[in-house]
Amino acid sequence: MSQASTVSLTRYLLEEQRAGHINADLRLLIEVVARACKSISIAVGKGALGGVLGDAGSDGEASINIQGEAQKKLDVLSNEILLEANAWGGHLAGLASEEMDHSLPIPDVHPRGNYLLLFDPLDGSSNIDVNISVGTIFSVLRCPEGVTTPGDEHYLQPGTAQLAAGYCTYGPSTMLVLTIGHGTHAFTLDREIGSFVLTQRDMKIPEETREFAVNMSNQRFWEPPMQRYVGDLLAGREGPRGKDFNMRWVASMVADVHRILTRGGIFSYPLDSKCAGKGGKLRLMYEANPMAFLVEQAGGAASTGRQRMMEVPPTGLHQRVPVFLGSKAEVEAAVRYHVEAD
Ligand SMILES: O=P(O)(O)OC[C@H]1O[C@](O)(COP(=O)(O)O)[C@@H](O)[C@@H]1O
Numbered sequence: 425m426s427q428a429s430t431v432s433l434t435r436y437l438l439e440e441q442r443a444g445h446i447n448a449d450l451r452l453l454i455e456v457v458a459r460a461c462k463s464i465s466i467a468v469g470k471g472a473l474g475g476v477l478g479d480a481g482s483d484g485e486a487s488i489n490i491q492g493e494a495q496k497k498l499d500v501l502s503n504e505i506l507l508e509a510n511a512w513g514g515h516l517a518g519l520a521s522e523e524m525d526h527s528l529p530i531p532d533v534h535p536r537g538n539y540l541l542l543f544d545p546l547d548g549s550s551n552i553d554v555n556i557s558v559g560t561i562f563s564v565l566r567c568p569e570g571v572t573t574p575g576d577e578h579y580l581q582p583g584t585a586q587l588a589a590g591y592c593t594y595g596p597s598t599m600l601v602l603t604i605g606h607g608t609h610a611f612t613l614d615r616e617i618g619s620f621v622l623t624q625r626d627m628k629i630p631e632e633t634r635e636f637a638v639n640m641s642n643q644r645f646w647e648p649p650m651q652r653y654v655g656d657l658l659a660g661r662e663g664p665r666g667k668d669f670n671m672r673w674v675a676s677m678v679a680d681v682h683r684i685l686t687r688g689g690i691f692s693y694p695l696d697s698k699c700a701g702k703g704g705k706l707r708l709m710y711e712a713n714p715m716a717f718l719v720e721q722a723g724g725a726a727s728t729g730r731q732r733m734m735e736v737p738p739t740g741l742h743q744r745v746p747v748f749l750g751s752k753a754e755v756e757a758a759v760r761y762h763v764e765a766d
Pocket residue numbers: 493522544546547548549550639675676677678693
């Protein structure tokens with residue numbers, strides 16, 4: 425890409441500010457998150473040489489997060505990088521993370537702003553030790569009017585209230601995919617100059633697809649409509665769908681969603697009898713909602729199977745939901761199986 429045609433993340437954000445789509449505070453907040461993602465990218469890229477692989481914890485004791493999941497060293501490190509980068513910026517009122525039991529108001533010693541930041545610091549962390557793509561997911565909400573010290577309840581806003589959302593994928597290249605409600609755009613990290621460069625403006629998910637992503641090993645635990653839906657996909661050309669489907673499952677949501685934003689497909693993590701008591705596997709506030717915002721802005725759809733994802737009324741910071749997202753016509757097909765069964 426020639427220098428003349430290069431649009432950096434900074435330039436893109438300044439242009440969006442001039443167009444009146446964001447203010448200076450939100451622009452700076454996104455810049456800070458992007459800077460933190462660069463640091464995480466460096467840590468992830470060092471792999472075994474950085475001493476950052478493996479489980480967190482000491483004396484043979486695993487460190488467990490609020491989700492009851494064993495934390496990786498890189499989960500903890502990525503969380504610290506995001507906290508450290510954002511604490512003193514002056515644009516946030518508080519932060520919430522997959523790796524923290526409760527949200528954190530910005531300490532009094534730092535200036536406070538009007539936004540709330542939620543993140544999954546490292547998504548797909550079971551893939552770190554085997555050198556497969558992982559990522560960071562984030563969502564920005566407005567801090568309710570008059571609230572100076574936000575608590576968990578102030579974050580419980582539906583996905584439609586998001587002002588910005590994005591993810592960074594640490595794969596063969598590091599990419600930031602962002603929406604501020606005016607399309608979904610992809611930026612690639614130029615490692616030589618250290619900045620994100622716009623490489624795909626206005627991503628568009630093809631409406632139809634022949635590719636699905638699901639953890640098939642859970643099949644026997646699924647609900648009947650999901651069994652029927654995937655059964656019909658597998659029946660291929662001879663079945664009711666009349667076409668052959670391909671399957672992909674990276675087991676890093678960021679990587680699976682990035683593929684779908686790039687070439688279409690449907691991603692699902694449905695309800696199953698193992699996770700039914702918890703409401704699903706993936707988390708609404710910092711996994712499903714930001715991905716839903718990005719996917720809708722790229723012309724796709726996101727649903728729980730029964731309801732538009734971004735209209736789910738949140739009840740908890742770490743609330744879990746079933747997820748279907750991607751190519752619009754295919755998500756609608758999956759929803760039909762659920763609605764008809766109900
Ligand atoms: O292990 P499974 O069932 O394939 O689940 C994989 C899913 O779990 C996740 O890894 C959950 O995210 P975390 O790694 O942030 O907990 C998703 O990225 C992924 O889609």
